[in-house]
Amino acid sequence: MKTAVRVWELEKRYGSTLALDGLDFSIGSGELFGFIGPDGAGKTSLFRILTTLLLPDRGGAAVLGMDVVRDLREVRKVIGYMPGRFSLYQDLSVKENLSFFATVFGTTVAENYELVRDIYGQIEPYRDRLAGKLSGGMKQKLALSCALIHRPGILILDEPTTGVDAVSRREFWDMLQRLRDEGLTILVSTPYMDEASRCDRVALMQSGRILGMDSPAAIAASFPKPLYKLRAGDMYRLYGALREFPATASVYRFGQDLHLTAGQGMIPDQDLLPYLQAQGLDDVVVAPCTPGIEDCFMELLSENQNQHDARR
Amino acid sequence: MMPGDKRDIIVVEDLVKRFGSFVANDHLNFRVSRGEIFGFLGANGAGKTTAIRILCGLSKPTSGKVLVAGQDVGTRPEKVKRSIGYMSQRFSLYEDLTVTENIRFYAGIYGLGPALIRERTAALLHRLELEHAADKLISSLPLGWKQKLAFSLAIFHEPAIVFLDEPTGGVDPVTRRQFWDLIYDAASKGITVFVTTHYMDEAEYCDRVCIMVDGRIEALGSPEELKARMGAADMDEVFVKLARKAIPRTEQV
Numbered sequence: 001m002k003t004a005v006r007v008w009e010l011e012k013r014y015g016s017t018l019a020l021d022g023l024d025f026s027i028g029s030g031e032l033f034g035f036i037g038p039d040g041a042g043k044t045s046l047f048r049i050l051t052t053l054l055l056p057d058r059g060g061a062a063v064l065g066m067d068v069v070r071d072l073r074e075v076r077k078v079i080g081y082m083p084g085r086f087s088l089y090q091d092l093s094v095k096e097n098l099s100f101f102a103t104v105f106g107t108t109v110a111e112n113y114e115l116v117r118d119i120y121g122q123i124e125p126y127r128d129r130l131a132g133k134l135s136g137g138m139k140q141k142l143a144l145s146c147a148l149i150h151r152p153g154i155l156i157l158d159e160p161t162t163g164v165d166a167v168s169r170r171e172f173w174d175m176l177q178r179l180r181d182e183g184l185t186i187l188v189s190t191p192y193m194d195e196a197s198r199c200d201r202v203a204l205m206q207s208g209r210i211l212g213m214d215s216p217a218a219i220a221a222s223f224p225k226p227l228y229k230l231r232a233g234d235m236y237r238l239y240g241a242l243r244e245f246p247a248t249a250s251v252y253r254f255g256q257d258l259h260l261t262a263g264q265g266m267i268p269d270q271d272l273l274p275y276l277q278a279q280g281l282d283d284v285v286v287a288p289c290t291p292g293i294e295d296c297f298m299e300l301l302s303e304n305q306n307q308h309d310a311r312r
Numbered sequence: 313m314m315p316g317d318k319r320d321i322i323v324v325e326d327l328v329k330r331f332g333s334f335v336a337n338d339h340l341n342f343r344v345s346r347g348e349i350f351g352f353l354g355a356n357g358a359g360k361t362t363a364i365r366i367l368c369g370l371s372k373p374t375s376g377k378v379l380v381a382g383q384d385v386g387t388r389p390e391k392v393k394r395s396i397g398y399m400s401q402r403f404s405l406y407e408d409l410t411v412t413e414n415i416r417f418y419a420g421i422y423g424l425g426p427a428l429i430r431e432r433t434a435a436l437l438h439r440l441e442l443e444h445a446a447d448k449l450i451s452s453l454p455l456g457w458k459q460k461l462a463f464s465l466a467i468f469h470e471p472a473i474v475f476l477d478e479p480t481g482g483v484d485p486v487t488r489r490q491f492w493d494l495i496y497d498a499a500s501k502g503i504t505v506f507v508t509t510h511y512m513d514e515a516e517y518c519d520r521v522c523i524m525v526d527g528r529i530e531a532l533g534s535p536e537e538l539k540a541r542m543g544a545a546d547m548d549e550v551f552v553k554l555a556r557k558a559i560p561r562t563e564q565v
Binding site: 037038039040041135136137162163164165166167168170191192193206236252253254255256294297298301302 | 354355356357401454455456478481482483484485486487489492496510511512513516517535546547548551552555556
């Protein structure tokens with residue numbers, strides 16, 4: 001597989017804050033690659049460096065074989081970038097926004113219409129409406145069309161689904177997967193852990209570091225401990241009891257279940273259920289559970305915290 | 313207890329809000345009990361923000377009756393504002409004030425006296441394990457701490473109800489769960505929690521959930537009831553099934 005993005009020893013500081021703490025990785029051509037992590041993880045700093053909008057303090061990066069500092073003009077021609085905040089011109093119409101972005105890149109809407117037909121076609125009936133008057137989902141579609149109209153070699157999308165409702169988020173990821181199927185390399189960042197499953201590979205990020213990087217399935221498979229899910233009539237009391245349970249390593253709310261990791265020798269029927277019964281919790285259902293990305297993220301977070309504390 | 317403090321802390325009857333010919337809230341009816349955690353969900357543009365602004369006394373209903381903590385939001389919005397707390401995703405903390413300065417500022421606005429402020433400030437810093445950061449500027453704090461502090465300030469004057477508008481956006485999954493610990497604590501003390509979120513796992517943590525579609529309440533009940541009624545495995549499926557029915561209203565020509 002050809003390399004689309006290469007990053008080496010990349011560091012970025014803002015004053016005393018280390019925003020990017022020595023990143024090293026490569027992304028293959030044609031991958032749909034997700035950077036997943038909370039605000040402050042470094043996702044936007046990384047994307048700004050890759051899009052030549054920010055200079056690294058140390059290390060470097062190359063996009064489609066071109067250095068993001070030395071060859072910045074060439075890099076800018078081949079990337080399609082959708083920044084986190086809505087970046088369209090609010091007082092231009094839908095159609096005007098699209099032609100503006102085409103013109104800036106020395107092309108026309110007609111020349112590349114094929115590329116955006118699927119996505120732009122959905123908002124074309126409103127082509128004369130001002131971009132500022134569009135709903136969130138429509139703005140997203142227009143911004144994506146504008147990022148695509150100059151036929152970029154790579155698409156870089158910074159939190160395109162943040163603050164967007166669950167239904168619109170699904171539709172957006174369907175669009176990205178179709179673009180990937182057509183061969184486009186896509187880098188996308190998100191704070192939503194559940195979106196990891198839509199990516200070919202993901203990097204889990206926190207505090208300027210990559211905690212783990214692999215396919216979602218491989219990350220889930222690397223979860224180091226047995227994981228259980230539990231449910232009871234009184235979830236609040238169950239949560240309290242599990243926090244006090246001596247063998248508990250971690251207990252987290254997961255929607256309608258609680259997820260528990262415990263020390264290796266813990267046998268639920270022998271150790272856990274009698275303990276809970278003794279506390280009056282006699283309707284607890286416990287079952288082994290397949291870890292998801294969010295389980296893995298929290299586990300990596302606590303491992304990382306422990307290493308960090310040990311180094312201190 | 314506050315005047316009018318009965319079991320139903322929020323009463324909404326036939327609430328209608330129009331902007332010109334656009335009906336943002338179309339005959340809403342619901343009640344929220346004291347100490348309840350009430351989830352308020354809906355797609356972007358479904359009418360949630362309009363309803364919350366009315367419940368907070370920031371906007372008047374076109375018609376209908378809305379009582380919050382026993383006060384009519386149409387005629388006594390100032391009384392309503394005094395009995396509620398509010399926290400939005402863009403929190404209301406002052407970045408260039410310190411932690412204690414922010415606390416003093418908010419407590420002062422709500423008319424708390426100096427002795428009470430000192431006592432509650434100490435308790436708050438202890439509970440959030442923020443004693444070491446008392447004199448740090450807000451701008452220097454991690455996002456997760458800011459969110460916890462913003463929530464604690466929203467309930468610092470011990471309001472009857474706290475409104476949380478997407479309080480957990482952007483934080484890591486551990487911090488997000490710690491935030492819900494704070495919500496449960498507040499509810500167990502009798503504070504009613506009215507919360508919006510885009511995280512469907514958080515919908516499961518609510519006592520009852522209300523889902524708005526196209527300005528109307530499409531579903532209202534406990535997560536268990538809604539899942540059973542919709543034949544859905546989880547709240548994500550409930551939400552998607554309901555919200556898919558929506559006509560994107562801003563897209564109507």
